[in-house]
Amino acid sequence: xxxxxxxxxxxxxxxxxxxxxxxxxxxxxxxxxxxxxxxxxxxxxxxxxxxxxxxxxxxxxxxxxxxxxxxxxxxxxxxxxxxxxxxxxxxxxxxxxxxxxxxxxxxxxxxxxxxxxxxxxxxxxxxxxxxxxxxxxxxxxxxxxxxxxxxxxxxxxxxxxxxxxxxxxxxxxxxxxxxxxxxxxx
Amino acid sequence: xxxxxxxxxxxxxxxxxxxxxxxxxxxxxxxxxxxxxxxxxxxxxxxxxxxxxxxxxxxxxxxxxxxxxxxxxxxxxxxxxxxxxxxxxxxxxxxxxxxxxxxxxxxxxxxxxxxxxxxxxxxxxxxxxxxxxxxxxxx
Numbered sequence: 001x002x003x004x005x006x007x008x009x010x011x012x013x014x015x016x017x018x019x020x021x022x023x024x025x026x027x028x029x030x031x032x033x034x035x036x037x038x039x040x041x042x043x044x045x046x047x048x049x050x051x052x053x054x055x056x057x058x059x060x061x062x063x064x065x066x067x068x069x070x071x072x073x074x075x076x077x078x079x080x081x082x083x084x085x086x087x088x089x090x091x092x093x094x095x096x097x098x099x100x101x102x103x104x105x106x107x108x109x110x111x112x113x114x115x116x117x118x119x120x121x122x123x124x125x126x127x128x129x130x131x132x133x134x135x136x137x138x139x140x141x142x143x144x145x146x147x148x149x150x151x152x153x154x155x156x157x158x159x160x161x162x163x164x165x166x167x168x169x170x171x172x173x174x175x176x177x178x179x180x181x182x183x184x185x186x
Numbered sequence: 187x188x189x190x191x192x193x194x195x196x197x198x199x200x201x202x203x204x205x206x207x208x209x210x211x212x213x214x215x216x217x218x219x220x221x222x223x224x225x226x227x228x229x230x231x232x233x234x235x236x237x238x239x240x241x242x243x244x245x246x247x248x249x250x251x252x253x254x255x256x257x258x259x260x261x262x263x264x265x266x267x268x269x270x271x272x273x274x275x276x277x278x279x280x281x282x283x284x285x286x287x288x289x290x291x292x293x294x295x296x297x298x299x300x301x302x303x304x305x306x307x308x309x310x311x312x313x314x315x316x317x318x319x320x321x322x323x324x325x
Contacts, residue, residue, distance in 0.1 A: 051317045178219035
């Protein structure tokens with residue numbers, strides 16, 4: 001059983017399981033939205049004293065912080081105890097393309113060492129990418145009122161047109177960076 | 187106390203699934219934006235198909251919260267397009283730069299990738315900046 005679970009999970013298993021997470025959260029009277037935790041953390045850190053947007057009873061969102069904490073534990077569990085080291089079956093074209101961009105560990109590593117490795121993340125260019133990227137993730141998700149879980153899964157499942165517009169935006173921004181900016185940054 | 191374990195458990199299940207599906211991997215996000223694999227589209231598409239079915243059934247049978255019997259939270263999003271298109275595009279920029287959306291950020295920290303803390307700290311700062319500029323932005 002553990003051996004079976006330790007292989008990479010195919011998309012047709014993972015997708016329905018993510019839908020199960022949505023079902024469980026809706027059925028407990030909550031919502032599925034991970035980026036809301038960033039707002040809650042701002043509020044918990046005292047931002048409500050300066051900005052009305054963060055002036056709410058963040059303790060009512062503790063359930064979602066618990067989901068995030070669970071996700072952290074899940075990442076630990078999966079990486080250390082459910083991981084048989086099977087290579088990631090990326091498209092060989094993707095692997096070759098990344099090699100020409102200087103990323104050599106596509107398929108063998110979970111994250112590129114050139115961006116997240118101990119000896120690389122402090123390089124000014126890499127640190128700039130991580131900080132700027134993270135800033136846009138936080139700013140954009142709150143501006144759009146949700147991320148992949150809140151819009152692409154929850155909102156689209158509930159047939160919300162605003163979520164479709166948001167997901168189109170995700171791809172406008174993502175495709176632009178991936179095709180026109182990353183080749184110069186990597 | 188039981189609630190603590192319920193939500194911790196749901197998060198744990200979510201975290202393991204995200205890691206094992208490889209959706210938390212920078213490589214899979216890069217590949218997705220290159221349209222070089224069906225993998226990520228399969229995950230999101232099948233999650234959506236089942237999500238639609240589950241959402242429909244909860245509404246159809248007027249389900250109440252399993253925890254306290256209260257009505258469920260499936261409100262419509264505010265009708266508008268600007269905030270969704272502009273905000274969504276900005277998030278897409280961050281998603282492609284870091285290869286991670288908010289869920290995977292938590293999963294990756296748990297998996298031991300400590301530099302991801304920098305991304306989370308920057309995301310909290312970005313959220314704060316939105317809160318500060320909110321009244322000046324088109325929604």
